[in-house]
Amino acid sequence: MNDSIAIELRDVVKRFGDVVAVDHVNLQIRDGEFFSLLGPSGCGKTSTLRMIAGFELPTAGSILIHGREMGITPPHLRPVNTVFQSYALFPHMTVAQNIAFGLEMKKTPKAEIAQRVKEALDLVRLSGLEERRPRQLSGGQQQRVALARALVNHPEVLLLDEPLGALDQKLRKEMQLELKSLQARVGITFVFVTHDQEEALTMSDRIAVMNKGKVLQVGTPTEIYERPNCRFVADFIGETNFIDGLVIGRDGNYTVIETPDGLRFRGLATRPLSDGTAVTYSIRPEKVRLLAANGEVPIDGLAGTVLTVNYIGSDTRITVRINDRRTIDVWEQNTRSTLDRDEYWQPGEPAVVVCPPDNALVLSE
């Protein structure tokens, strides 16, 4: 991955009538990186992708591919290829003909086409299926043909529009890993659209989280997960405990907040906040510690009662009641293999919840 920019979006806006689908988006996608556009349905990620591909034209702003302004260049003249959500394989052509199509359009000599089709099939591990028709293939196989069909043209960038959406769980996870390793081997920039945050976290070098047409945060999976810059991103990615309150002061590096019912929490703020600001305190369940009640309540601790216990196998998910209105979720890894009931939390047990301030964020919207 070098530092040259493969795709740049400058202040891109897309309106459909009264609806603003993409709202002043600025992005720089680096060469060779696996970049994901992540967000809920309707957030504008697919519209953004389609504008890069050329199927839609921006209402305002510009799109540059390797420094070249795309303007109104139609899709068939852009140096990008797309893998569609429904694969869009041509039903009246064989697998080989499907893959060869892009090369035919560029008037590649027949011998070279045959060679490159073979290489593409090897790349996606579908050798031998050249003469099959799309309807004779399984979902996973069709998906790989779609990949091969796009990659064989050596595009500068590969665009993928939720390509794994139609696959069942197990196949999906397999394909995620395959796509990731494929991208590493081929070295092309991948722009990947998905609404599945786990998928984005698994596969991406960087993620852009979008909502309502805007890009809320761009960063590596770690940055997005550990340092979300707003409530939406903290909520959309993974699970978290949200606690609303007001800023009442600072304590060293930490910002202190107080809730309406008198509880106090310390956490890290992404920017300076004045006293009295309405904020949301966020701490992820796996970052919260649960101690046995023994009379002492440490700093950053709260006394409570275990409410529900959900044994998932690899971890246990516990909800602890703090007071009449509040519960906090705690996730603990089951690091010991035991059937001893006493080793597991039981509903009704008193417990102490500890929220280390280094693990918590104070978000201002």
Added chain:
Amino acid sequence: MAMLQQQQQRRDRIRLMLLLTPGLLWLVLFFALPLVIIVIYSFMTNDALGRVVYQPTLDNYITIFTQSLYINAYWRSIWTSVLTTVICLLLGYPLALFIARSPQQWRMPLLMLILIPFWTNFLVRIYAWQIILANNGLLNGLLEFIGIGRLSLINNEGATLIGLIYGELPFMVLPLYAAIDRFDFTLMEAAADLGASKVQAFLRIMLPMTMPGVVAGSVLVFIPTLGQFVVSELLGGAKVDYLGNLIQRLFLRANPINWPLGSAMAVLMMIVLLVLIMLYFRATTEEER
């Protein structure tokens, strides 16, 4: 950006014009315009030589509404058309069902088999029915052979009906097949699971959901039947007058030919048709709600 998008729009408009113009021209010139002409004619009269006299009058319409010859022709045609449509529906629905539920590779051949008779020629097939139904024809020969004796099978309204049904059945079957083919038969299983008998399942589930096909088929059968005249002439013995006979006579055979009156009859036929179809649509689509 905006100017280049305008260029794109202009190209699209040119393409659209190219696509629309041939059809638009043809249909306006050779369909809409002729219809306008006969509407105009319907208000004119003729002279002794059969030429059109351009003096507006309502005489034609008055004639139609007051003389029993014409009134009877309308009622007879409507009644025959309704009967034909209903029988075609009763015969065509099971047939369409049969084809839709046959193994996949048989379906296209079965459908083609329905269309193939249409590649002989309409007249010729009517003539064939004459052979079958004639007093010394095939069917009577068979009946004599098995001892029943001859029946008067031809030159009556029954023969006309057979001829009409024979000619229109494919137009009922094809739309019905299309509708039944799209029908999800697992719904019938669900109905059975919930306690419905086969008849109930059919009436409450299948029929409403295939109603578009029923409507399409009925319309496609009713309309041509309303205007027919040859079948009644060749198989019905030309004993009674249908709308088509009268119009044909007025336009081609009468002495003098009376195009204005014929036009009025044609216009009225179209109005009757439009009214009946609208009522039919309203009746059937209301059931769907």
Added chain:
Amino acid sequence: MIKTAPAATTLARARGVFAEGRLTWSGLVLTIFSILIYLFLYAPIVILVIFSFTRDEFGVRWTGFTLDWYIRLFNNSRMMGAAWNTLVVASVSTVVSTIIGTLLAMAMERYRFRGRGAMEGLIYLPIVVPEIVMAVALLAFSAIAFDVIKLVTGETLRRNLTTVTIGHIAFSISFVVVVVRTSLKNFDRRLEEAAADLGANSWNVFWRITFPLILPGIIGGALLAFTLSLDDFIISLFLSGPGTSLLPVEVYNRVRRAVTPEINAISTLMLLLSMVLVALSQLLQRRR
């Protein structure tokens, strides 16, 4: 997406006349009923063909095998001429109406424009108008048109094969549009996007992707147009002049007077020809 195996079996089970491998009772009734209807449809055809070989000059009884009528037919230039004309008119009408109809179907399915509703009405009106109304309207129109042409150019035109063809095209267009539109509606437009994404310009997108995939629909429309024209009687009757001869009109005139099995013979030949044409079109399609 392809259906997974379990779903396909369920569907097959729910649909089959031969449900669960056995012939159900109602399936049997349905099958017998359908066979009877097919017999009903083909009885006249079969009789027609068989009686083209009978010696009986009235063609109503079987009195021995002969090929006389076919021989007489080939010498009967009037009949042969009429049959040939009918085929020519049907072919021309099919080609023209299919092209115009397909263009219209694409316009209606792909573009939004003002006056779209009126255009739809215009396209579907011929289906709703009885043939006899159309026939007399075209008759009146041709009379006026000929008068106008005479006024302008001095030439006297008469109704002939061309007028008949024009009439056939006028009512066939609508049917082609209906069939092709259905095909277009079921066409997945993302395939066109995929083709563009892979480097195809508009021309290539249409000819390599769209056209092959809607071709079955176009052929279906063409077949329908051909059938309608071949079988047409009313418009042919009203629009042909004294000089033109078309098969349905010939038969009509003869049937009311004296009939010979030559009519059977010509019908048999036409049927054969039509079946060969259709078989050819199916083969061509399969080749793709």
